[in-house]
Amino acid sequence: MDWKPVxxxxxxxxxxxxxxxxxxxxxxxxxxxxxxxxxxxxALQFEVNRSTINTAMEELKANGLLETRVGAGTxxxxxxxxHLLVHPKWQQHINASIHKPNIETIQLINDYEQREDIxxxxxxxxxxxxxxxxxxxxxxxxxxxxxxxxxYSEPQGHLALRESLCNHLHKRDIDTTPDNILIVSGxxxxxxxxxxxxxxxxxxxxxxxxSYLNSIHPFQSAGMQMVDLDLQSNIVEALQRTKKNRPAIxxxxxxxxxxxxxxxxxxxxxxxxxxxxxxxxPILEDDxxxxxxxxxxxxxxxxxxxxxxxxLYTGSVSKTISPGLRIGWVVGPKTVIQRxxxxxxxxxxxxxxxxxxxVTHWLTSGLYDQHLKNLKVSLQQRxxxxxxxxxxxxxxxxxxxTPIGGFxxxxxxxxxxxTKALFLAVLEHKILINPGYIYQPNDFHHLRLSYAYAxxxxxxxxxxxxxxxxxxxxxxxxx
Amino acid sequence: MDWKPVxxxxxxxxxxxxxxxxxxxxxxxxxxxxxxxxxxxxALQFEVNRSTINTAMEELKANGLLETRVGAGTxxxxxxxxHLLVHPKWQQHINASIHKPNIETIQLINDYEQREDIxxxxxxxxxxxxxxxxxxxxxxxxxxxxxxxxxYSEPQGHLALRESLCNHLHKRDIDTTPDNILIVSGxxxxxxxxxxxxxxxxxxxxxxxxSYLNSIHPFQSAGMQMVDLDLQSNIVEALQRTKKNRPAIxxxxxxxxxxxxxxxxxxxxxxxxxxxxxxxxPILEDDxxxxxxxxxxxxxxxxxxxxxxxxLYTGSVSKTISPGLRIGWVVGPKTVIQRxxxxxxxxxxxxxxxxxxxVTHWLTSGLYDQHLKNLKVSLQQRxxxxxxxxxxxxxxxxxxxTPIGGFxxxxxxxxxxxTKALFLAVLEHKILINPGYIYQPNDFHHLRLSYAYAxxxxxxxxxxxxxxxxxxxxxxxxx
Numbered sequence: 001m002d003w004k005p006v007x008x009x010x011x012x013x014x015x016x017x018x019x020x021x022x023x024x025x026x027x028x029x030x031x032x033x034x035x036x037x038x039x040x041x042x043a044l045q046f047e048v049n050r051s052t053i054n055t056a057m058e059e060l061k062a063n064g065l066l067e068t069r070v071g072a073g074t075x076x077x078x079x080x081x082x083h084l085l086v087h088p089k090w091q092q093h094i095n096a097s098i099h100k101p102n103i104e105t106i107q108l109i110n111d112y113e114q115r116e117d118i119x120x121x122x123x124x125x126x127x128x129x130x131x132x133x134x135x136x137x138x139x140x141x142x143x144x145x146x147x148x149x150x151x152y153s154e155p156q157g158h159l160a161l162r163e164s165l166c167n168h169l170h171k172r173d174i175d176t177t178p179d180n181i182l183i184v185s186g187x188x189x190x191x192x193x194x195x196x197x198x199x200x201x202x203x204x205x206x207x208x209x210x211s212y213l214n215s216i217h218p219f220q221s222a223g224m225q226m227v228d229l230d231l232q233s234n235i236v237e238a239l240q241r242t243k244k245n246r247p248a249i250x251x252x253x254x255x256x257x258x259x260x261x262x263x264x265x266x267x268x269x270x271x272x273x274x275x276x277x278x279x280x281x282p283i284l285e286d287d288x289x290x291x292x293x294x295x296x297x298x299x300x301x302x303x304x305x306x307x308x309x310x311x312l313y314t315g316s317v318s319k320t321i322s323p324g325l326r327i328g329w330v331v332g333p334k335t336v337i338q339r340x341x342x343x344x345x346x347x348x349x350x351x352x353x354x355x356x357x358x359v360t361h362w363l364t365s366g367l368y369d370q371h372l373k374n375l376k377v378s379l380q381q382r383x384x385x386x387x388x389x390x391x392x393x394x395x396x397x398x399x400x401x402t403p404i405g406g407f408x409x410x411x412x413x414x415x416x417x418x419t420k421a422l423f424l425a426v427l428e429h430k431i432l433i434n435p436g437y438i439y440q441p442n443d444f445h446h447l448r449l450s451y452a453y454a455x456x457x458x459x460x461x462x463x464x465x466x467x468x469x470x471x472x473x474x475x476x477x478x479x
Numbered sequence: 480m481d482w483k484p485v486x487x488x489x490x491x492x493x494x495x496x497x498x499x500x501x502x503x504x505x506x507x508x509x510x511x512x513x514x515x516x517x518x519x520x521x522a523l524q525f526e527v528n529r530s531t532i533n534t535a536m537e538e539l540k541a542n543g544l545l546e547t548r549v550g551a552g553t554x555x556x557x558x559x560x561x562h563l564l565v566h567p568k569w570q571q572h573i574n575a576s577i578h579k580p581n582i583e584t585i586q587l588i589n590d591y592e593q594r595e596d597i598x599x600x601x602x603x604x605x606x607x608x609x610x611x612x613x614x615x616x617x618x619x620x621x622x623x624x625x626x627x628x629x630x631y632s633e634p635q636g637h638l639a640l641r642e643s644l645c646n647h648l649h650k651r652d653i654d655t656t657p658d659n660i661l662i663v664s665g666x667x668x669x670x671x672x673x674x675x676x677x678x679x680x681x682x683x684x685x686x687x688x689x690s691y692l693n694s695i696h697p698f699q700s701a702g703m704q705m706v707d708l709d710l711q712s713n714i715v716e717a718l719q720r721t722k723k724n725r726p727a728i729x730x731x732x733x734x735x736x737x738x739x740x741x742x743x744x745x746x747x748x749x750x751x752x753x754x755x756x757x758x759x760x761p762i763l764e765d766d767x768x769x770x771x772x773x774x775x776x777x778x779x780x781x782x783x784x785x786x787x788x789x790x791l792y793t794g795s796v797s798k799t800i801s802p803g804l805r806i807g808w809v810v811g812p813k814t815v816i817q818r819x820x821x822x823x824x825x826x827x828x829x830x831x832x833x834x835x836x837x838v839t840h841w842l843t844s845g846l847y848d849q850h851l852k853n854l855k856v857s858l859q860q861r862x863x864x865x866x867x868x869x870x871x872x873x874x875x876x877x878x879x880x881t882p883i884g885g886f887x888x889x890x891x892x893x894x895x896x897x898t899k900a901l902f903l904a905v906l907e908h909k910i911l912i913n914p915g916y917i918y919q920p921n922d923f924h925h926l927r928l929s930y931a932y933a934x935x936x937x938x939x940x941x942x943x944x945x946x947x948x949x950x951x952x953x954x955x956x957x958x
Contacts, residue, residue, distance in 0.1 A: 011645075011656055063786070093726065093761070094814075096679040098701060099822050110824055114633050125631055133624050140619040140833075145612050150803035152604055154593050166490075177490060185664065189827040196700070200575040216825055221675070222577060247572065282572070307542070324629035324832025335573075343578045345589055346695055348668040352831035353803025354619075 004046045013048050017056040018063075025065055025076060036066065036074040099221040105423055105438055106215060112432050119462040122434025123453035124258065124319075124407055130378055130452065131322050132371050136358065139367065143357050153350025155341035157183025157329075161356045164363040165329055172290060173304045174313065174331065182337045184344065185326040185351045187288050188216060190314045194249070194284060195222035197343040198336065204248040206239065210410070210440040212258040212286070213251055231268050235275040249282050255299050256289035256406035259439045259448040263299045263404065273305045283311045288319050288328070291372060293405035294380045309333040317359055319407070320372055325355040379407070382451040386459055390449075393467035397474065398447075407452035410436075415477070416444035417470050426469060431462045483525045492527050496535040497542075504544055504555060515545065515553040578700045584902055584917055585694060591911050598941040601913025602932035603737070603798075603886055609857055609931065610801050611850050615837065618846065622836050632829025634820035636662025636808075640835045643842040644808055651769060652783045653792065653810065661816045663823065664805040664830045666767050667695060669793045673728070673763060674701035676822040677815065683727040685718065689889070689919040691737040691765070692730055710747050714754040728761050734778050735768035735885035738918045738927040742778045742883065752784045762790045767798050767807070770851060772884035773859045788812040796838055798886070799851055804834040858886070861930040865938055869928075872946035876953065877926075886931035889915075894956070895923035896949050905948060910941045 005016035024030045036042075039057065043050045057074060060066040067077045094101075102110065112118050113125075149158060156162065162178035169176060184190045191213075199205075201223030207213050209228040220226060227242055229235070229250065239248070250272060254264040276283050285302050293299060303313040309332070316328030330340060344350065362368040383403040390400060390411065398413045418435045426433055436446025454462060484495035503509045515521075518536065522529045536553060539545040546556045573580075581589065591597050592604075628637060635641065641657035648655055663669045670692075678684075680702030686692050688707040699705060706721055708714070708729065718727070729751060733743040755762050764781050772778060782792040788811070795807030809819060823829065841847040862882040869879060869890065877892045897914045905912055915925025933941060 008656075011654060015654065093677045093679075094818050096726065097675065097677050098680065099675040099825065101818070102821055102825060107821065110634055110821075113631070128627060128630065131629055133629060136629065137622065137624050140622055143616065143619055145616050148607055150610055150612060150615065150801040151607065152592070152802045155589055175490060175494060177487075185827040185831070188825075192826050196576065196578040198572045198576050200572075201577065218825065221825070247575065318828075322629040322832070323631045323828065326827060326829065326831045339573050339580070342581055342586065342589075346578065346581060346667075346697065346700070347671050348664040348805060348827075349797075349802065350805065352664070352805045352834040353801070354833045354837060355831045358833060 014052045014056040018059055021060055030076050032076055032078050034076045100217050117430055119431045119458040120453045121462045122448050122450050125453055127453045139361055150353045155345050158356045161360040164360050168363050173300045176331050179334050180331055182330045182340050183351050184328045186318055187314045187316045187328045190330045191218040193340045193343050195219050197340050204246055206250040210259055215438045235271050239279055249284055251284045253286045254302055259408055260410040261403055261406055261408045269302045273302055276310050277308055285311050285313045287315045289406040327355050327359045385456055386451040389463045407450045409449040411447045413445050417473055418444050418447050493531045493535040497538055500539055509555050511555055511557050513555045579696050596909055598910045598937040599932045600941045601927050601929050604932055606932045618840055629832045634824050637835045640839045643839050647842050652779045655810050658813050659810055659816055661809045661819050662830050663807045665797055666793045666795045666807045669809045670697040672819045672822050674698045676819050683725055685729045694917045714750050718758055728763055730763045732765045733781055738887055739889040740882055740885055740887045748781045752781055755789050756787055764790050764792045766794045768885040806834050806838045864935055865930040868942045872942055886929045888928040890926045892924050896952055897923050897926050
């Protein structure tokens with residue numbers, strides 16, 4: 001019992017004490033009938049006045065959680081449960097509701113990513129030192145807010161932003177118009193809108209076997225079924241065989257795929273586009289890493305092949321400027337974009353006007369391009385460093401490809417060692433990894449490393465420890 | 480044929496010409512077999528070089544939309560349709576998908592609200608001159624962005640914002656902790672998350688007969704059924720009779736209800752809370768207008784009665800600072816808040832970091848309170864003015880209550896004149912109204928007026944014209 005109330009602006013000491021007692025009773029720490037310490041003892045222990053303890057105890061009695069037995073003192077009520085259980089059966093509501101919870105490993109990752117003292121070896125996010133914090137702050141000083149812009153948004157997002165995106169997308173060889181663009185709060189929201197607005201329950205979502213989509217589930221939660229698609233096969237046949245008469249969509253990250261970091265070959269892009277055209281299947285192309293290719297390459301999106309309105313193309317600034325802006329976009333046929341805009345208006349009434357104004361400023365002022373150039377240099381340095389570390393510690397137990405851009409190295413271990421047990425064991429050492437099984441269920445051979453987040457020192461420390469732990473595991477198995 | 484291509488940064492002339500031809504053919508303006516004008520004539524008409532026309536025509540031929548007959552000229556292809564119809568059957572996808580579209584009147588309202596030349600008599604939004612644009616711009620200059628803050632958000636939103644909200648909510652007599660708060664992108668998103676994360680399909684959502692929820696449909700689209708709840712009845716009995724064994728939630732705006740503008744009596748609040756407690760039904764309390772009561776009153780949220788974790792309370796800055804910020808909050812039991820945070824992370828990875836930083840600054844610096852004070856004065860002046868206009872023009876055909884806060888006057892006409900035909904007729908005069916049937920299906924007696932948006936001049940002009948049109952209708956019916 002080392003808890004004590006602390007000074008909080010929004011919660012009095014006695015309320016904190018009531019909550020603490022209630023929680024202890026609710027979770028079974030204090031059992032019915034147990035005798036309470038005296039008020040004097042509690043006052044001493046909590047370092048508060050006796051009158052505070054008294055107020056708390058009286059309220060707890062009024063709530064039926066404590067009871068006084070004359071001459072014997074105060075006790076946890078014999079039957080406090082009904083009082084604790086008046087609240088709606090929230091857990092029952094949660095279990096029965098529509099949306100799937102994140103799988104436990106991902107919930108743990110989300111939680112531990114908030115902690116300062118953790119080495120994050122797999123995080124799909126730029127390190128604080130790679131974020132253009134200072135430039136963003138400076139640009140805030142230059143932003144002009146037309147009054148209309150801070151009112152409710154136009155359904156498709158600010159026109160100025162959509163116009164500047166037309167120019168911007170031109171660099172990826174995409175020619176489009178503001179009417180064909182919807183501004184979203186990050187690419188993930190685009191998936192959500194597509195799931196709700198374009199697909200019916202039971203639709204199929206074709207994807208690569210190792211897929212970012214398996215680590216989130218906007219489609220699964222909306223009642224869609226994920227199906228692996230092998231690019232090596234005859235695609236038309238493969239799609240047709242599985243699809244039969246069901247509606248379907250193909251999800252792909254052809255440039256700097258997440259988690260594998262690979263680019264699709266041009267042949268693969270053409271094959272998938274032609275197959276989808278033939279079978280009237282829309283393609284959802286996720287290009288959030290597309291601008292992070294280290295070399296000036298000609299790897300262009302599938303969208304550039306699209307003369308028939310089959311491809312919904314998504315991008316965002318989350319991997320380039322900052323995920324905190326929550327700005328992304330979808331490019332597609334006008335009817336589809338209008339439909340998605342209508343759903344977006346029903347979902348959150350548009351994206352932050354401030355964020356839209358800042359991104360417009362960055363795209364039109366040249367800040368974006370300048371920052372991107374520097375960022376790619378930093379990322380490539382980090383990629384090289386991480387690969388050197390892998391060469392040292394992992395060469396004999398794993399393989400990988402040299403990164404050509406983006407954030408990730410998809411490391412393959414010969415033995416199936418990347419298990420939940422390993423995830424938890426390294427977490428005890430304050431190291432967070434993204435195991436392959438998040439992206440490909442039941443795959444215990446892969447690890448998604450990210451060189452975007454951890455510092456050089458953290459990479460070194462983290463990877464050394466990880467190598468040591470895995471090698472120990474392997475030895476244990478041999479012996 | 481008065482169209483011509485215009486200089487656009489992102490689209491060449493010949494691409495514009497191709498698109499224009501394609502659209503004309505697709506929509507049936509140009510019929511199969513029709514002869515095209517000569518290239519010379521087209522060049523003249525479009526004010527472009529002949530080579531531009533030539534490039535466009537060649538591509539249209541390659542696409543199978545035009546065909547050349549030797550010696551006779553160029554014609555629209557006899558069978559262009561298959562070429563136009565290769566794209567996926569988007570409309571079919573849209574029709575079959577999960578989310579309901581907005582009803583047509585609301586889609587029209589959303590669209591026309593974007594136009595500069597429209598008088599908006601019903602808009603639920605502050606007029607540009609009531610938005611603190613200048614102060615917002617000034618405050619942007621003071622914002623400090625810690626790097627972590629512009630990374631991916633903590634699942635429940637920035638801690639600093641949640642802490643400042645604890646103090647802020649205290650003014651509405653709500654005592655809570657940062658752990659019990661989820662930051663959302665406006666209250667509408669809260670509904671969406673609750674629909675997906677706490678309710679199962681087929682759940683009932685009890686609401687007032689005239690309800691804001693009927694004008695959006697986060698719950699209906701998620702498969703929930705809306706049920707009217709009469710506060711005059713025996714609530715326990717009414718809930719029980721309809722609910723039977725189905726899961727349910729009660730939605731309410733007890734302070735400055737939308738659309739009626741009314742406050743619930745304290746008795747009604749206690750009755751609903753006690754009834755829900757008895758039946759273990761959660762209450763969703765929408766308090767987005769709560770701070771806009773003109774008089775310092777003691778009208779407090781139902782949440783202040785809640786000792787048992789039944790009430791999910793939502794608020795936002797959309798009606799006070801600016802809807803463009805997209806910041807709102809939900810207050811509830813910790814387990815529920817964590818669940819909603821998990822779904823939010825899966826939906827859009829959190830709200831804009833910039834918007835969160837700005838709102839934190841406004842709440843902690845006193846800017847918010849100062850602005851709110853001035854805003855209420857302006858709103859009350861506008862309310863008085865609108866009521867004077869109503870006294871002049873509507874006294875003999877309608878009734879209403881003097882507004883006590885918020886944005887709205889819920890006008891009741893003796894005759895059922897507020898029809899879709901009237902909506903469209905006044906729209907022709909560039910006046911946008913929010914008919915009662917948006918909030919209460921098949922109610923043609925009510926009109927939701929808003930004094931928050933239109934200028935004094937617009938109110939006068941708009942209401943005079945509206946009165947004239949309605950009176951004409953009434954006369955026509957008598958004669």
